Amino acid sequence: VQGGSTAAGFPFYYGGSFADMLEQRLLQSAPERPVEVINTAMAAVNSYTLLDFVDEIIEQEPDIVVIYAGHNEYYGALGVGSTFSLGSSPTLIRLFLSLDHFKTVQALKALLSRIASIGKPAVEEGSGGTLMSQVVGEQSIPLGSRLYQAGLDQFRGNLRRILKRYQKAGVPVYIGTVASNLRDHRPFVSQLAEATDTEQFREAVRALATAEQRGDSVSVLLELVDRLIAIDSLAADPYYTKGQLLLRAGRDPEALDAFIAARDRDQLRFRAPQEINDIIRAEADAFDAVVVETERRLATTAVRGIVGSDLMTEHLHPNVEGYFQLASAFYEQLASDSAVAGWQQTITDDAARSELLVTEIDSRVGEYRIKQLTGSWPFQPAGTLSRYTLPERSEDPIEQISLDLFRRKVPRNVALDALRSEYLKQNNFHDALRATLAVVQRYPFLSSPYVSAASIMVEQRRLDEALLYVDAALDRDSSAEALSLKGSVLLAKGLRAQAIPVLESALQLNPESIPTGYNLAGAYALSGRIADARALVEDILRRDPGNADARRLAESLGR
The missing domain is CATH 1.25.40.10 (Tetratricopeptide repeat domain)
Structure with a gap:
């Protein structure tokens, strides 16, 4: 398994990760053969790290490679918006990685890492700091901007090389589309375009707020939101508000479109835009990889068909049920393709769910990690030291x-x-x-x-x-x-x-x-x-x- 923090299983890890859930199910389906799912995923990495691992993974002669990645293209290590970036030239960065075995380059990387960490305290309980708050170099990457496009180009180029190498080595690849919290996560950063008439936009916001206070109908509120969008089509918040209003009106398919538009215009790019999934499908088709529509799988099981807090712990990391659905999507595709030798039986969702190895301590530690993550920026205002506290001792x-x-x-x-x-x-x-x-x-x-x-x-x-x-x-x-x-x-x-x-x-x-x-x-x-x-x-x-x-x-x- 390759990917970032979601593929690694944050915040539960172990039995709460889709990799472990998938392994458990495959062991039951093919009991006569050894099955081992090796998870190479880790937090804060993007397609550069995945590409860097490919040759070593091929050396291990895997039967199948599973990839779930795409959210970290902007802020993962060496990403175009990361605090540790070498610029937006993928060619230069790939050259840098290819020279990694030379001691001088290793020393340079260590030096850059130390420089990047100056003034940054270690992340500890109650500190309000998280890895998420430390990786961001560019807090504003507008839709369609130079950096936005550079992130897409970076992902496309690296994924193309990843899939090409696996294809040449004869290793089947199953790659999932990435999902995030659309329904219940307001955009982190919603900014106006430079050319927007700020006062006109503010007047439209005040008009909307007044109409809500009066209790005007949803149709009236939608007209006012559309006026905001007409003034500035790149601001994320109006689209999110429109999605919420459309849900109230029972117009769920339109609400989904509005939520997608809001996410794609969120200028703090922790959630992958829709174009990342478009790239996944196109590159997989070009190199005979199998696309597993994991985003669609989550949507089909989500409340009202829109992924929200029923399947996500915050902006993009699934809860236990969300991870179960990811594992099920990959499992069912492997079963459909007869991809695993020695397959004897297909394990139903109900049977697999009843035997999940997510323990009570996994769930509780996961909750603590989410409290830690959401207690600081960008979930809290910048400069706010939002401490989360846990008891030192417990009678339980x-x-x-x-x-x-x-x-x-x-x-x-x-x-x-x-x-x-x-x-x-x-x-x-x-x-x-x-x-x-x-x-x-x-x-x-x-x-x-x-x-x-x-x-x-x-x-x-x-x-x-x-x-x-x-x-x-x-x-x-x-x-x-x-x-x-x-x-x-x-x-x-x-x-x-x-x-x-x-x-x-x-x-x-x-x-x-x-x-x-x-x-x-x-x-x-x-x-x-x-x-x-x-x-x-x-x-x-x-x-x-x-x-x-x-x-x-x-x-x-x-x-």
Whole structure:
């Protein structure tokens, strides 16, 4: 996966990203083959970074490349409006990147980075500063201006090179159209053109405000908004107001057009204009890439067919449902194209949604990140130090785990383990399993998370699934814990003959394990090996005289 912060999964990341959701679904659809979705996306990068990664990605011989990018062309690293820009010449910038392996160029980049950061404090909780507020060099890029066109040319040229290289290497590319919050996000910057009669525009604004206060009809208000647009067709706010009025009138298709016009005229260019998607479609067609209409997918599921806060956390980052829809769009296209070898079954949206690995701490940390982002410019007025505050300590154990994770006091795997333990205290096996499976997805090479998942499945009496997970654990590490658990699961399934050698192996690895010895003694007894069972029970009672279960088993065995 290639892209910026949306492709990376901000603000949730991990199970809340569309990449992880897609991987989880593909694993279920093709269970007989290894599936790994590698996410190279990161915040504040644009098509230059994507292009820079292409050769290294090709070296890994991927089956498919998924791209979701386009919002960062102006303010991403080396973008035409970024604080770290080398100008608007794509040729010069690509040359700069191609020389990156030379030590002199690396030193120059480091120097430029230090210069760019002078006077900029580190972004910390409560500081009111964000990466978003630090990357903007040009706060006003009007529609159709030189910089606006330079951003489009930059994207077109880089995307063309990206797709051409993948095509030459024989790597299929699935590229999504980008979506943003149209309905519920007012433009960041709405400015008048230099030639506009400012006083005439202000008079028209006052007339509109007066009409609203009088309670005039929507049709009257629309006429007044159209007058504003006639005075200055490049100002963004009148189009946004028109979209809201058209929604009130029930004229949703026209409202959509007005919201698109408002976004495209927003001079602070964090949201990609419609022309970015036009470029995606044209370049994909030229180089045999598959266009996934992710923007359209979000619109079809949005309230009234216009993407808003029902699918977005702020101006362009999706919420969990929004990310789910992005993942579903890519998944369905891959299924339709039979693009994944070993495909056995198609997972429905309902089934996939019920098994999402977005935990409660992921959701809470995501909320904290959104509060941090929207607490400063450009969501707040420039110069306003808008602090967001979070408690230092919380009586709610899950909130405390979330706070510690957000403040990076603990790594995520430790936080998830604490979350699992908290749920188990509450006998909440469903959410405990979700937290454990989130660790499995992130660290599939570790044995212990599979053992933990299998243990919870045993509590839920999901023995067949537990056996699959404990076998996966044993594939990674033949630990005494995993062998003991497998033996107990086999016993619970009534498979004593299979359970005995497994439990014997577990006991050989850990002779001090009383639970393993007890289970093996029970298996021996049920199999008629009374002497072997008695010897194990007596050994347990020597080490743990108060063990009531072992004493009852000893009494049942007799002398």
